[in-house]
Amino acid sequence: MIDNFSWVAVYPEIVLLIMACLIAMVDLWVTTPRRNLTYGLSMLTLASVAIIQALYASSGTTLYSFGNMVVSDAMGNWLKCFATLAVMVTFVYGRPYVADRQMLKGGEWYTLTLFALLGMFVMISGNNFLVIYLGLELLTLSSYALVALRRDNGNATEAAMKYFVLGALASGFLLYGLSMLYGATGSLDLSTVFMAVATGHVKHQVLVLGVVFVVCGIAFKLGAAPFHMWVPDVYQGAPTAITLLIGGAPKLAAFAMMMRLLVDGLLPLAIDWQQMLMVLAVVTLLMGNLSAIAQTNLKRMLAFSTIAQMGFVLIGMLSGVVNGNTLSAANAYSSAMFYMISYVLTTLGVFGVILLLAREGFESEEIADLAGLNSRSPLFAGVMAVCLFSLAGVPQLVGFFAKLSVIQALVATGQPAAVGLAIFAVAMSLVGAFYYLRVIKVMYFDPPLTAATVSAGADVRFVLALNGGLVLLLGLLPGGLMALCANAVVQALGS
Amino acid sequence: MGMLSQAIWTPIVLGVLILAFGRDDKAGLVRWAALFSALLSFLVCLPLYTHFDNSSASMQFVENMPWVLRFNMAYHLGVDGISLWLVLLTSFITVVVIISAWEVITERVNQYMGAFLILSGVMIGVFCALDGMLFYVFFEATLIPMYLIIGIWGGPNKIYAAFKFFLYTLMGSLLMLVALIYLYIQSGGSFDLVVWQALPLSARAQTLLFFAFFAAFAVKVPMWPVHTWLPDVHVEAPTGGSAVLAAVMLKLGAYGFLRFSLPITPDASQQWAWLLIALSVVAVVYVGLVAMVQQDMKKLVAYSSVAHMGFVTMGFFMFSPLGISGGIVQMIAHGFVSAAMFLCIGVLYDRVHSREITSYGGVVNTMPKFTAFALLFAMANCGLPGTAGFVGEWMVILAAVKFNFWLGMAAASALIFGAAYTLWMVKRVYFGPVVNDEVKQLTDINAREFFMLSLLAVAVMVMGLYPKPFTDVMNTSVDQLIQQASVSKLPL
Numbered sequence: 001m002i003d004n005f006s007w008v009a010v011y012p013e014i015v016l017l018i019m020a021c022l023i024a025m026v027d028l029w030v031t032t033p034r035r036n037l038t039y040g041l042s043m044l045t046l047a048s049v050a051i052i053q054a055l056y057a058s059s060g061t062t063l064y065s066f067g068n069m070v071v072s073d074a075m076g077n078w079l080k081c082f083a084t085l086a087v088m089v090t091f092v093y094g095r096p097y098v099a100d101r102q103m104l105k106g107g108e109w110y111t112l113t114l115f116a117l118l119g120m121f122v123m124i125s126g127n128n129f130l131v132i133y134l135g136l137e138l139l140t141l142s143s144y145a146l147v148a149l150r151r152d153n154g155n156a157t158e159a160a161m162k163y164f165v166l167g168a169l170a171s172g173f174l175l176y177g178l179s180m181l182y183g184a185t186g187s188l189d190l191s192t193v194f195m196a197v198a199t200g201h202v203k204h205q206v207l208v209l210g211v212v213f214v215v216c217g218i219a220f221k222l223g224a225a226p227f228h229m230w231v232p233d234v235y236q237g238a239p240t241a242i243t244l245l246i247g248g249a250p251k252l253a254a255f256a257m258m259m260r261l262l263v264d265g266l267l268p269l270a271i272d273w274q275q276m277l278m279v280l281a282v283v284t285l286l287m288g289n290l291s292a293i294a295q296t297n298l299k300r301m302l303a304f305s306t307i308a309q310m311g312f313v314l315i316g317m318l319s320g321v322v323n324g325n326t327l328s329a330a331n332a333y334s335s336a337m338f339y340m341i342s343y344v345l346t347t348l349g350v351f352g353v354i355l356l357l358a359r360e361g362f363e364s365e366e367i368a369d370l371a372g373l374n375s376r377s378p379l380f381a382g383v384m385a386v387c388l389f390s391l392a393g394v395p396q397l398v399g400f401f402a403k404l405s406v407i408q409a410l411v412a413t414g415q416p417a418a419v420g421l422a423i424f425a426v427a428m429s430l431v432g433a434f435y436y437l438r439v440i441k442v443m444y445f446d447p448p449l450t451a452a453t454v455s456a457g458a459d460v461r462f463v464l465a466l467n468g469g470l471v472l473l474l475g476l477l478p479g480g481l482m483a484l485c486a487n488a489v490v491q492a493l494g495s
Numbered sequence: 496m497g498m499l500s501q502a503i504w505t506p507i508v509l510g511v512l513i514l515a516f517g518r519d520d521k522a523g524l525v526r527w528a529a530l531f532s533a534l535l536s537f538l539v540c541l542p543l544y545t546h547f548d549n550s551s552a553s554m555q556f557v558e559n560m561p562w563v564l565r566f567n568m569a570y571h572l573g574v575d576g577i578s579l580w581l582v583l584l585t586s587f588i589t590v591v592v593i594i595s596a597w598e599v600i601t602e603r604v605n606q607y608m609g610a611f612l613i614l615s616g617v618m619i620g621v622f623c624a625l626d627g628m629l630f631y632v633f634f635e636a637t638l639i640p641m642y643l644i645i646g647i648w649g650g651p652n653k654i655y656a657a658f659k660f661f662l663y664t665l666m667g668s669l670l671m672l673v674a675l676i677y678l679y680i681q682s683g684g685s686f687d688l689v690v691w692q693a694l695p696l697s698a699r700a701q702t703l704l705f706f707a708f709f710a711a712f713a714v715k716v717p718m719w720p721v722h723t724w725l726p727d728v729h730v731e732a733p734t735g736g737s738a739v740l741a742a743v744m745l746k747l748g749a750y751g752f753l754r755f756s757l758p759i760t761p762d763a764s765q766q767w768a769w770l771l772i773a774l775s776v777v778a779v780v781y782v783g784l785v786a787m788v789q790q791d792m793k794k795l796v797a798y799s800s801v802a803h804m805g806f807v808t809m810g811f812f813m814f815s816p817l818g819i820s821g822g823i824v825q826m827i828a829h830g831f832v833s834a835a836m837f838l839c840i841g842v843l844y845d846r847v848h849s850r851e852i853t854s855y856g857g858v859v860n861t862m863p864k865f866t867a868f869a870l871l872f873a874m875a876n877c878g879l880p881g882t883a884g885f886v887g888e889w890m891v892i893l894a895a896v897k898f899n900f901w902l903g904m905a906a907a908s909a910l911i912f913g914a915a916y917t918l919w920m921v922k923r924v925y926f927g928p929v930v931n932d933e934v935k936q937l938t939d940i941n942a943r944e945f946f947m948l949s950l951l952a953v954a955v956m957v958m959g960l961y962p963k964p965f966t967d968v969m970n971t972s973v974d975q976l977i978q979q980a981s982v983s984k985l986p987l
Contacts, residue, residue, distance in 0.1 A: 134898055374647075375603070389639060394665075395632040401563070404628075404672070408566070411676050422676075427671045437642070437658060445646040445654055482565040 009065035011074035012049050012056070012080065012108035013121050019045040020114035026228035027107030029106060030047050034099050036269040037106045039091065042114060048087045053081035062491060063128065068189050071127040075337070075488035079124050081251045086249040086344055087117050091351040092463045094241030096213055096456070100358075101239060103149050112149075113245060116142035122167065125156035127264070129188040131176045132257055136174070136221070139199065139253060140167050143246055147238040159237025166230040170220030177213025180206060181266075190265040197268040208272050214261055215276045221254050224280045224314060228307045232291075235303035240358060240365065247306060255340040257494065258317060263333060270321035277318040278421065284311035285428040292435045296366045298354060301435060305391060306347070313339050315425060316406040322413045326493075333411065334489040335405035338482055342398040342399050342474065344388075349387035349467040353380050356464070367439055372448025379461065380454055381443045383468035390471050392436040393429045403429060497558040498543055499572040502582060506536040506589065511609045517605025526597055529608035533593045536615065537586040547579055549967050550969070552975035554625060562629065566679070568686050571626040576972030577753055577823060578622040580965060581746055584621070584830045588742045589615035589956070592735040593840050594947045599649060599734065599845055607648060611735060614640040621747050627675045627686040630754070634711075634747060635668055641744065643738065648733040656731035658938075663724040667714035671755075674707035678692045678759070692758040692979060695986040698766075705763035708756045709771075715748025718771075718808060719778040722801045729797035730850070734841030737793065741800050741833035748828050749807045753819070756980040765980070768831030770811040775812070776803030776905050783912035787919070791850050792843075795920055799876060802909065803829045803888075809906065810891040814980055819973045823892025823967055828875075828958055830884035835872040835951040839865075842944055843924075847933050852923050856930030861937040866925045868948040873921045875955045877914035883958035886965075974985045 006488040007014070019041070027038045051108055057077035064071050090113070100111050119142060124133030144167065148160035182188055184206040185196035196202055216227060235243050288308030295301035316336025320329035357364035357373070357380070365372075374381040390399035403425075410422045456464075474481055496504075517525040547555060553565035554573030562570040574582060592611055600607045617640070620633035638661055646657035679686055682694050696704070714721045725745075729737050757764050779802050786798035803825065811820030827976035843858070843867060844850055859866040878889075888910065896903030927934050940948070958965060 016603050110864075297615075374606075378606070394639060395635040400632070404676070405566070407673075408679065411673070412680055414680075423673060426673055430662065430666055430669055434658070434662060437661060440642075441646060441654055441657065444643055445657070477561040479561075479565060483561065486565055 006063060006065045006087050009063040009070055010125070012052050013118060013125070015052070016045065016049055016114060016118045016121060020111055020118060023114065024107065024111040027111070030107065031066070034095070035107055036108070038110050042110045043088060043091060044118060044342060045114070046084050046091070046117075050081050050084040050088070053077050053084060057081055057488075058466055060487075060491065068126045068191065069131050070122075070125040072125060073176060073488075073492050075492040076124045076256060078484060078488050079256050079337075080121050080255040081342065082341055083117065083120050083124070083249040083252045086252070086348060087113060087245070089352070089463060089467065090241070090245050090248060092459055093348070093355050094244060096460070097239070097241045097355045097358055101150060101237065103241075108149060109146070109241075112142045112146050113339040116146065116245070117249065120249060123253045124256040126260060127190050129182065129190070129193075129261075129265075130401050132260055133171075133175060133178065136257065137171060140171065143250070146245065147234060149242065150239050153239070155237040156239055159234045161367065162230055162237075163234045166220070170217050170227070170386045170436075173220065174217025176428045177215075177217060180210030180213065184210065190260060193265045194267065197266060207269060211266060211269055211273050212276065214266070215273055215280070218254070218258050218261065219280055221257065222251075222310050222313070223444050224305050224310050225284040225307060228284070228287065232300045232303040235306070236297055236300040236365070240299065240351060240363065242353050244348065244355065247302075247347050247351060251340055251344055253312065255337060259333065259337075261330075262317070263320070263493070267326070267329075269319070271324070274318045274321060277314045278417075281314040281318060282312045282424065284308065284314060284420065285425060289428045289435075291352065291433040293431070295435075296367055297365055298370070299365045299441070301367065301439075302347075302350060305432065305435070308428065309339075309343050311428070312344070312403060312406050312425065315410050315421065319406075319409040319413050321441070322415070328412055330486060330490045330493055332409040334482070334485040335402075335409045337485040337489060338478075339406050341400040341481065341485070342402040342471075345467070345474070346387045346390045346399060346471055349383050349464065349471060350391070352460075352467060353384040353387075356380060356454060356460065367442055369449070370439065370443045371446040373443040376448055376450075376452070377454040378464065384443060384462050385440050386468045386471050390475065391424065394433070395475070396472070398471050400475060401478040401482070423472055497572070498546075498556050499558055499574065499623045502536070502540045502543065502586070503572075503616050503623065505616070505861070506532060506586070506612040506619075507616035509535070510609040510616065513605050513612065514533070514609030517609070519602065519604060522601065522604040525604045525608060525787040526593075529593050529612065530590070532612055533586070533590040533615070536612070536892070537590050540586045540619075540774035543574060543579060544583060544968075547574075547968060549576070550575075550971060552971040558623075560624070566628070566686065567684050567703075568628045569626045570629060572623040572629075573625050573685060574623055577976070578750065578966075579968055580823070580827050581622045581743075581750060582619050584746075584827055585615055585618050585743050588830065588834050589738060591834060591838070591947055591950055592738050594943060595738065595841060596735050597943055599841070603647065607644070607735075610640040610644050611739065614644075614739065618743050618747065622750060623973055625688050627678065627688055627691065629686075630688075631668070631672060631675055632750075635665070637744060637747065638664060641740065643720045644736040645728060645732045648736070650731040653731045656728045659724050660728045663721075664714055667711040668723075671706045671711035674704050677704065678805050688754065688759075692839045694759075695984050696760065698762060698985055701760040701763035705756055705760040707765060708751065708760070708801055712748040712751040712756070713774075715751070716745055716804050716808060717748070717801060718774050718805070719782055719801065720774075722778070722782065726794045726797040727803060729800075729837075730791060730793045734837060734844065737837040737841075738834040741796070741837060742830040745804055746830065747799065749804065749811070749822070749826055752808065752811050753823075753976065757976060760984075761980045762983050762985055764812070765814070768814070771812040772809055772902065774803040775809035776902065777803055779809065783909050783916065787912065787916040789916075790852055792840045792852055792920065792924070793837070793850050795852075795916060796833065796840065796876075797915065799836075799916065800829070800833050802913065804831070805909075806888055806891045806906065810887075810894060813894050814977060815894045815897065815976060816970070816973050817890050818894030818898070819976065820966055820969055821887050821894055822891060823887075823969055823973070824962065825887025827965060828955075831951055831958065832872060832875045832884050835868075835948065835955065836876055838947065838951070839869045839872060842940060842948075846937055852920060854931070855924040855934060857934055858925045858937065859929045860929050861934060862939045864945065865940045865948075868952055869925060870921060872955065873917045873954055875959070877917045878910050881956075881959045883955045885959055886962045
């Protein structure tokens with residue numbers, strides 16, 4: 001396996017890299033204000049990458065390449081496929097908004113986003129501490145630039161600055177932790193680290209110290225409390241199209257990073273990091289839900305709601321190993337993966353509607369701006385309501401099954417603390433229901449502030465309806481996606 | 496597609512279509528489409544009754560398909576004697592409610608009609624589900640349409656009411672969700688109610704499960720002291736919303752006791768029956784007294800609903816065939832009567848825009864036809880022999896006297912309170928001289944309202960005079976349920 005330098009495993013990354021560079025150059029000769037050619041090329045690239053990834057994923061093979069530095073397995077390929085689709089949806093929703101705000105003057109929106117996606121791909125494929133770290137840096141550096149894309153906007157610049165400083169700090173944490181693990185085990189390769197830790201000959205204190213820093217770094221990237229401070233500021237300050245990008249696809253990459261580092265690399269230390277995740281989950285659920293109640297800015301409220309949702313993902317992640325027994329690991333991690341995918345799908349719909357409501361010179365980011373949306377546009381109000389009910393975890397929407405599966409995984413561990421945490425999580429989702437319902441109340445029960453109808457292109461309407469429809473359909477028939485996640489995680493654990 | 500699937504999905508699919516394609520400038524068409532859909536949904540349910548086998552206690556018209564393989568959830572449907580009439584009641588009430596909204600709802604007609612049709616299908620789903628998670632999904636999914644119905648078309652304080660409704664009931668049912676997950680794990684990975692009913696459970700587990708179920712169902716019924724959401728919600732909900740809430744949604748909770756608490760946790764049910772009966776007696780007696788002092792007609796009927804549902808839960812937890820059958824009959828009767836009471840208030844409210852009893856007086860002088868109907872329903876509400884209200888209460892009281900004389904005594908005394916608050920309201924609203932100009936200018940009910948009220952009047956009379964079709968259906972199922980509830984499930 002060591003001398004395996006197959007390029008096949010990284011074809012999608014290569015296509016993405018070449019096309020991103022090409023698009024950056026082609027864009028120099030594009031003069032139309034909406035950059036139709038750049039848009040078309042980007043969508044074409046993404047579509048072909050998504051198809052390649054789906055083919056890879058459904059073939060079910062696992063390939064290691066570049067001396068074990070990268071891996072192409074079903075879990076990674078599905079996550080990459082979904083991330084690509086999420087970025088495509090982001091482009092469709094975001095284009096009118098970005099064009100209206102003079103952010104398309106250069107083609108940076110497209111190229112930087114493609115590079116961010118490439119970073120996600122590398123993160124997801126990485127089978128080596130440094131590769132994962134490099135992917136993360138590529139993603140976050142592109143994101144910093146994207147947040148700052150509207151240079152003349154004070155809020156956006158401030159958000160970019162905060163994001164950069166805190167993000168750099170988090171990267172530092174992560175790198176510090178990784179270096180400690182490297183020092184203790186003598187390897188950057190995940191499977192070698194796994195083996196070294198499993199022997200039990202490595203000094204435990206050093207490992208645990210390293211794990212603490214790694215978990216902190218992951219919590220930062222995920223936006224879990226108490227490392228969540230950047231999330232509300234960045235979500236609120238960034239132009240909404242960029243918020244959509246940051247809140248969507250990168251969460252899938254963050255999940256993959258968590259799986260690779262904590263599970264593929266450090267599963268023998270599960271008893272240590274599971275405890276840390278449990279603390280994080282409790283604090284995250286509490287902070288996210290309680291803070292969201294107090295918000296009047298919709299984007300900020302959704303940021304806190306994201307934090308709360310990440311608490312549920314953590315619950316899935318911490319239920320894998322019971323007393324050193326990994327029997328329920330596949331169940332737990334696949335529930336977390338299902339949660340993350342359904343969360344991304346729902347978030348795209350929510351931010352998509354906010355984007356549409358924003359007009360020239362008007363951001364539509366206060367909750368009150370949604371007043372009477374139902375009488376202005378029943379379709380958009382319907383999609384928003386479906387997505388919000390789903391985030392609240394009301395049955396017949398995909399969010400319910402996501403919550404059900406993580407809580408089921410938690411209760412299945414059979415420990416008293418787990419049952420207590422389950423009841424706490426359920427109580428917190430009741431708190432969550434309140435602030436989601438409040439937005440629905442504003443849309444459906446309050447009189448509209450303006451009579452202006454909401455206009456959107458046919459493509460946006462179609463994708464948005466599809467998005468809302470999927471949230472509903474996956475709530476009625478979640479079996480397929482659940483099975484997909486389960487198979488993917490079983491393979492990832494088996495290899 | 497099986498008959499039960501048709502009963503569930505016909506209204507939902509048609510409701511979604513109306514929601515998607517209806518527009519306010521074609522409101523007339525939307526109304527007729529909605530009425531047609533409701534009638535079609537009702538007709539689809541009728542064969543369930545004609546093909547029902549009274550002698551069998553097992554589930555009928557069973558459909559069982561895998562739904563979510565990963566959690567072994569099944570799309571498992573079936574009805575027995577306990578749920579059959581509730582299914583029919585649901586689709587019947589939907590027809591009535593759609594007629595009641597005809598001229599009243601002028602804004603966003605398609606959303607109103609669509610919401611009620613979807614709600615109807617979802618509630619039928621609750622009564623048919625034999626898979627724990629399918630039940631839960633349907634049970635919770637009723638919240639969304641009802642939340643919107645109250646919030647969009649409700650009264651001045653509608654937002655408070657909509658939130659109170661949603662969060663109160665969600666709070667109860669989330670505890671049930673934890674219980675369902677616990678049972679899933681205990682049973683080795685099954686959500687099937689039949690499996691759960693045979694699952695041995697320790698006394699402690701049963702007690703915890705019993706109270707988790709209790710939290711969900713008692714809030715929904717609602718039992719004293721968690722009934723406080725009901726009057727607030729009823730007052731603000733539009734007429735149709737109140738009618739469906741009282742007629743069908745409250746039954747979801749009572750039905751849950753029969754499907755979950757009694758057969759799955761029989762020992763805990765026996766052990767804690769005293770508590771349930773005590774709460775029911777409080778509901779019947781104390782809430783009856785509370786009803787008497789209400790100034791608002793809708794609040795009065797809401798409290799009277801709590802009192803009547805007290806008879807239902809009291810009947811269930813005496814573990815006698817008469818008590819449980821009586822409770823079920825009372826559920827159906829209350830479905831007809833409470834819907835009728837709320838629709839009567841709606842008729843008055845549409846004309847005068849007041850629910851205060853003091854705004855009325857002498858309505859009989861200007862609305863004689865309407866008053867005749869209102870009187871009939873009021874009599875049914877106080878349980879006069881010959882009306883639907885009598886049968887169930889009589890059965891429960893008989894069972895209560897057998898169970899414990901003083902309990903029977905207390906229950907019977909509640910009939911007097913029922914008569915007192917209902918008749919006193921009738922006296923103040925309908926009889927006496929005309930009190931003000933608004934009442935003087937009232938016009939009697941039109942053909943639509945006449946038709947709507949006569950549908951309910953026929954149901955109330957038929958059920959009161961000839962209850963046999965209602966009780967015949969449920970006898971074997973009730974006997975089986977009692978047998979299940981009396982066999983201990985404690986592990987040996």
